[in-house]
Amino acid sequence: MASFNRVILLGNLSRDPDLRVTQQGASICKFTVATSRQSKLPDGTIKEETAFVDVDAFGKQAEIIGKYFTKGRPILVEGRLRLDQWETQSGEKRSKLGVVLENFQFVDSRSDVDRPVNSPIDDDARSGAKGLVEDLSHGKQRSRAANVDVQIDESVPF
Numbered sequence: 001m002a003s004f005n006r007v008i009l010l011g012n013l014s015r016d017p018d019l020r021v022t023q024q025g026a027s028i029c030k031f032t033v034a035t036s037r038q039s040k041l042p043d044g045t046i047k048e049e050t051a052f053v054d055v056d057a058f059g060k061q062a063e064i065i066g067k068y069f070t071k072g073r074p075i076l077v078e079g080r081l082r083l084d085q086w087e088t089q090s091g092e093k094r095s096k097l098g099v100v101l102e103n104f105q106f107v108d109s110r111s112d113v114d115r116p117v118n119s120p121i122d123d124d125a126r127s128g129a130k131g132l133v134e135d136l137s138h139g140k141q142r143s144r145a146a147n148v149d150v151q152i153d154e155s156v157p158f
Helices: 059-068 110-114 121-132
Strands: 007-013 018-021 027-040 046-058 072-086 093-106 130-135 140-143
Touching: 007 046, 027 121, 046 059, 059 093, 093 121, 121 130
Parallel strands: 046 093
Antiparallel strands: 007 027, 007 072, 018 027, 027 046, 072 093, 130 140
């Protein structure tokens, strides 16, 4: 039987990204995306529901997110779900769903990308942000500034 595992999120970072580099030199960035949904209840009141989704990025993409994103900044994330399972010291089994990033896109308007938010942005990053385009016919994202291949080593301990 065929299966499909694809997640697309559009939201804001709920905290600053946590960028780390392993002893082998691999970059790993962990961040949380907050997405909100509003629904109207039968009595006419509006209910807002917010989901906080943990995302893991690797390689060059992790470095870019760690450098240019901060808490509150919007991001479009495309990836796959991953179930993490572990056992606590007291023997309780725990699990958590998260997203492994495959592609991302800056969501700020171009005028926001052209001027620094909280820190200076160099010309390479600015052109990379402007160059991110989605090829809808093939469902892939590419950067005109750099074609980035990401190798994910899931054996890296966190």
